Amino acid sequence: MKITKSLFHAGVLGLSLLASSVMAAVPAAEADKLGKSLTPMGAEMAGNADGSIPAWKPLPKNAGTVDSKGFLSDPYPGEKPLFTITAQNVDQYKEKLAPGQYAMFKRYPETFKMPVYPSHRGATVPDDVFAAIKKNATNTKLVSGGNGLENFETAVPFPIPKSGVEVIWNHITRYRGGSVTRLVTQATPQPNGSFSLVYFQDQFVFRDKMKDYDPANPGNILFYFKQKVTAPARLAGGVLLVHETLDQVKEPRSAWVYNAGQRRVRRAPQVSYDGPGTAADGLRTSDNLDMFNGAPDRYDWKLEGKKEMYIGSDAYKLDDPKLKYADIIKAGHINQDLTRYELRRVWHVVATLKEGQRHIYAKRDFYIDEDTWQAAVIDHYDGRGQLWRVAEAHAENYYDKQVPWYALEALYDLQSGRYLALGMKNEEKSAYDFGFTATTSDFTPAALRQDGVR
16 A cells, blocks of 8 residues: 655655664764653653652662572552543543554453553663663664664664664664574453464574674664474474564565474565464464564654553563463453553654555554663554554563563454464473674575474
């Protein structure tokens, strides 16, 4: 689907992107705000005027206990909701909700709710990552019209962003532990709530965590991603491999799949943009994974500024290993009694499809948490301008490893009444395993066949 724009607007946009390419890095005096009036990640250090959003206070590594499988205890035990937003009182809180969140109350008035808890801003990352972020602030620049980066290290190239595409790059490159292996599940329930699960084994490694990484010759790779389907039997053994690039105009993402039934490896150019997500029953695109991933080149990105908003946070209850997946997956949406929302400041970025480009989402509204640069909510609009899908992330601070990430991602289809839930690990034998080591040879097409043996 296409959106038509005037040549004048396209010209102005081109000048804007050129300017942002030059001005992406900030002066040293501005970067000095990091760790002072701004957190080392670029958020406002102070809380809001009425205290409903507190000042930043990072969680210590021993904020809670870690069980034998790696699951974390809730560092805020015993807290109760301040109030609960329902279809009956939602209009009182509308200004602090995304349109998609508001639409969920209208779509499911009897069951959708948002329990709102006291806000905590505990997300943090290791000191060496903070140091890299500060270095990025004065060094990293946009290239290829905003579609690539140069002079980038580790995570978050633009902690003091000046444009929408810079905020999006912060989400794409944010710190996720450097490397991780994980066992997670995906559900695509029917409107009546019945579901089956797909089980994944993921490996995810940023380039600077590879054993054979050469900082003198970093190349164009951002990270390596490998995903193996382990169940159900009809899908088991399939493997996806992705080499994600920093500049996807210069060098597009490379992807391969191993088909266990055919026992062959083949290129997978469809694993990008609005290509179908793995085993997702048509309910998500490739770039819906991790809320949003991939090249930003098909959209114009407008930075609307910041706002206060209720977002899924500190989702330890939702990640409890005592839960069964059937406790979480319900008709229409996940079990909202298990969720926790907090008032936070978010960056609002509007992505509009460029003239001449194609994507099933003509517009996307991003709401990105200032403390972590993680997308918290994304509203997706179809070619008619109608709200179609609502993505909502339930964030968790893996405090023992100093990694902010998600406990669960949900993508709700308002039109079909179905949804996709991804990332659940409650019933798995282990939680995330951060810090595993690998070499580039582990992420080659030749290695896929061995990984795909059932």
